[in-house]
Amino acid sequence: MSHFTEEHIFKYLDQELSAEQVKAFEEQLKTDPQLKATVEQLKYANQTFHSNRLEKAPDHLSDKILMEISDSSRKGYYRPNGLSSSSGFLLITGCLTALVTLLSVVNGGYIDLQSFMPTAVFETSLTNSNQFLSNLISDKALINSMMVIYGGLALVLLDRFVLNPLFRKRAKHLGYN
Amino acid sequence: MVVKSELADTELIDQVRSGSTRAYQTLVERHQDYVYTISYRIMGNREDAEEVSQDVFVKAYNGLKNFQGHAKFTSWIYRIAMNTAISYRRKKKIPLETIEDYKQFDQGEISNMVDYQRLEQRKFLQIALNSMLPDDVSVLTLFYFKELSLEEMSEITGIGVNTLKVKLFRARKRLSTALNRILKNEVNSLI
Incomplete structure (x- = not known):
């Protein structure tokens, strides 16, 4: 050519x-x-x-749209700025489950430092420099507190770097700018 | 409330926000052919295109509270239409119209040779588009509206201007190849 x-x-x-x-x-x-x-x-x-750049929309389209909008407004289906009842229920269930799990871990003490260490090592550690700290805070509570802090940090990171940008991008694409 | 059809989109939107559904009807009637065209091109059949168009306008109605007017209403609603149609097409296996469907559809519309040629063109075009990726189809549909700048198309599709140019260039080539193939098949079937 x-x-x-x-x-x-x-x-x-x-x-x-x-x-x-x-x-x-x-x-x-x-x-x-x-x-x-x-x-x-x-x-x-x-x-x-x-x-053929434009197709003609069916004649009844605008009537159907208006009817659907008026039906849904009456029934309260659409809550663009809020949560739908199903997603709200899921959110509450999720929050409650997370809270109960967290409380169980912290108060019930699923994690016990003694179960991770041989008894001799554990006892030796108690007699050494950690004794003061161990007396002040129980091993179980210490580890559980650290778990809560790590968990919280993980949630913050998840929100800031994954969920927030993702939802912003989705919202922008769906036109909720 | 009296709604004048010559009002600008932004004025109509203000009226809709104040609770006028008549104003929204005017907006729908003004833009429904464009939204329906985007939906039809991507979905490949009229029934689903109508369902998608309906969904688009309901979504837009509910989203109007959040529409801040940074972009034009047309860009905003075309973006909703494009995303909704692509999402529908991904979710369900859509039956695309075939040449046979068009033969049935054409029966009542042909009254002279010009009509026949126009319908033949429409048929070949949609069949060619049905063989292409939804992203390519939406870019082509927006391009041939002839009312949008590349920047507006970029805003609607979320694709950078330079990438969009390349995508458009390739999509036009693919369309041309697909149309050529369909025409050849049609000619062969007549011989």
């Missing part, structure tokens, strides 16, 4: 070439059957889409 690229062809079809470029392009078309065939093919697609 000639020195004209497909980009040139599209620019020619979109009438974005200068007068000089059009002249040169059309000269080339006369002598280059391959270029001519490509242009014809793209031109057909262009014209076909252009002449």
Whole structure:
């Protein structure tokens, strides 16, 4: 093919070439059957889409939309700025489950430092420098507190770096800008 | 409340926010062909396109409270239409219209040769689009509306301007190839 690229062809079809470029392009078309065939093919697609650029919506569409809006307003289905009843229920259940689990771990003491260490080591550690700290805070409470702090930190990180950007992106794409 | 159809979109939106559903009807009637076209091009059949269009306008109605007017209403609603249609198409296996469906559909519409040619074109176009990816179809549909700048299209699709140019270029080539293939098949079936 000639020195004209497909980009040139599209620019020619979109009438974005200068007068000089059009002249040169059309000269080339006369002598280059391959270029001519490509242009014809793209031109057909262009014209076909252009002449069918809009479809007519069904006549009753706006009535159906208005009816749906008035029905849903009456029934209170749509709460774009709030939570739906199902997602609200899930959220409350999730929060309660998380709270109960957290309280069970902290107060019930599922994690006991003694279960992680051989008794001798544990007893030795109690007699050494950790004794003061161990007396002050029980091992179980210490580890559980650390778990709560790590858990909280993990939630903050999850919210800041994953959930927040994700929901913002989704909201933007759905048009709630 | 009296709603004048020549009011700008922003004025109509203000009226809708004040509780006028008549104003929203005017907005719907003004933009329904565009929304329906986006939906139909992506969905590939009229029934689903209608359902999607309905969903789009209901979503838009509920989202109007959050619409801050940074973008044009058209860009905003086209974006909702595009995302809703693509999401529908991903969720369910959509039956795309075939040449046979068009033959049935065409019966009542053909009254002369021009109509026939126009319907043939429409048929080939939609069948070609049905063979393409929804992303390509939406980019092409927006491009041929001829009312949107590349920047607006970029805002609607969420694709950067330069990437969009390349995507558009490739989509137009794919469409041309698909149409050419369909035409060849049609010619072969006639011989």
